[in-house]
Amino acid sequence: MLQFKKKLLSGIAPVLLSIALASPVIASDAHHAHKGLNYGSFTKDNVLLTPKGYREWVFVGAPVTPKDMNDGNPAFPEFHNVYIDPTxxxxxxxxGEFRDGTVIVKELVSVGAKESASxxxxxxxxxxxxxxxxxxxKRYADRPGNWAYFTFESYEAKQGVIQAxxxxxxxxKANAAQDMVFIQHYPVLRAAKPGKK
Ligand code: HEC
Known part of the structure; x- marks a missing residue:
């Protein structure tokens, strides 16, 4: 009997947990899509945990700094696929503004082929x-524009490395067109900005 109860409980617990985790999303979707759903997760010290799932966020552009145009050594080689979180x-x-909680990921991709059928x-x-x-x-009250920048040692790293x-x-701050983000290189953001129709 005791065995049975234990088994039953361990079967129910994950179900209850997943309802608890899912319900804020359901609740907010009912009123206002994605309202308040933040995509960044952080350590106690406000260091960003390595983002996952960003390839399913909104893709805003792909600047490329190829090695062969940068003495073989661009700062971020080579393609930069840039994504913003859906909220x-x-x-x-x-x-037309970046909210508190904005997460922007740039994923680096090498140049592969230099010719194709096209x-x-x-x-x-x-x-x-x-x-x-x-x-x-709140987390980055002392940072310029309240933006914090992170690098990651690998995809497997638990968290990022916060940058000076x-x-x-x-x-x-010196070069980006709006609020420290290089929207001059992201036509997707410019086209979606209110008043730019
Ligand atoms: C010398 C200037 C310069 C420095 C230093 C620099 N960046 Fe950028 N960054 C850019 C430019 C220009 C873009 C957009 C074009 C591109 O990706 O090449 C960009 C784009 C980005 C983006 C995409 C969102 C956006 O703001 O456009 C992220 C994220 C980013 N950089 C992170 C970093 C991190 C992390 C560091 C420090 C390790 C860093 N950058 C240092 C110039 C710089």
Missing amino acids: SWDHWKKT GNGYFQGEFNGIAATVKDS DDACAACH
Whole structure:
């Protein structure tokens, strides 16, 4: 009998847990798609955990700094596939601004072939790592624009490595078109911005 009860409980617990985890999403979807659903997860010290699932977020652009145009050594080789989390995409479409909680991931991809059936060019090869930035006025109150920048030692790393302002933020602040994000290179963001129709 005791055996049976234990088994029953262990069968029910995951079900209850998954209902508990899913319900905030269901509740918010009913009123307002994605409202309040944040995609970043953090350590106690506000270091971003390695993002997962971002290839299913909204893809905003693919700048490429090929080795053969950068003395063999671009800062971030070579393609940069850039994704924004879905909640912040919704907010961008409504307001044209990056909300608190925005997560932007850039995934590095090598140049593979330089010619294909369509012609000569740069064709994506293999995934090569990620970098990310997060805007959060509470976690990163002291950072320029409240953005924190992260590199990742590998896809398997548990968490990112938070970067000093002069390593990343300074260049973004000086050169990016809006709120430290290089929207000048992301036609998807520009086209979705309110008033740009
Ligand atoms: C010398 C200037 C410069 C520095 C330094 C720099 N970046 Fe960037 N970053 C860019 C440019 C330009 C883009 C957009 C074009 C591209 O990807 O090449 C970009 C894009 C990004 C993006 C995509 C979102 C956005 O803001 O456009 C992320 C994420 C990012 N960088 C992270 C980092 C991290 C992390 C560091 C520090 C390790 C860093 N960057 C350092 C110039 C810089």
